[in-house]
Amino acid sequence: xxxxxxxxxxxxxxxxxxxxxxxxxxxxxxxxxxxxxxxxxxxxxxxxxxxxxxxxxxxxxxxxxxxxxxxxxxxxxxxxxxxxxxxxxxxxxxxxxxxxxxxxxx
Numbered sequence: 582x583x584x585x586x587x588x589x590x591x592x593x594x595x596x597x598x599x600x601x602x603x604x605x606x607x608x609x610x611x612x613x614x615x616x617x618x619x620x621x622x623x624x625x626x627x628x629x630x631x632x633x634x635x636x637x638x639x640x641x642x643x644x645x646x647x648x649x650x651x652x653x654x655x656x657x658x659x660x661x662x663x664x665x666x667x668x669x670x671x672x673x674x675x676x677x678x679x680x681x682x683x684x685x686x687x
Contacts, residue, residue, distance in 0.1 A: 589630035596623035610670065610677045614663045621656045625649040 596619055603616035625648075632645020667677055674681040 586630050586634040589633075590627060593623045593627040593630065596620075596626065608679050610663075610667050610679055610682065613679065614660065614667070617663075618656060618660065621652055621659075625652050628652070 600616045600618075600620035600623060603619070604613055607613055607616065628645040628648045630645075632642045636642040670682055671677050674684070
């Protein structure tokens with residue numbers, strides 16, 4: 582069974598929109614980071630779908646998987662740094678809400 586590329590791109594757009602909505606609406610920093618991860622995974626799906634669409638017969642296009650691996654590497658670093666910042670924020674303010682982080686500006 583071969584899923585059409587358009588369906589994969591629609592799924593990717595839906596996941597990205599869900600991530601953006603969660604990023605804008607939610608106040609918990611952990612949920613915000615999960616929404617960023619969802620957006621990065623939606624981009625990975627779009628890269629892989631486009632790569633499959635533009636592959637030649639007998640010669641696969643490797644640009645999509647290479648970009649996806651790069652995005653996964655960046656996401657892992659972002660998750661490590663983000664979780665470290667959340668732990669530091671929680672130790673300082675006893676809260677993981679974005680409003681507590683905004684109070685640290687002043």
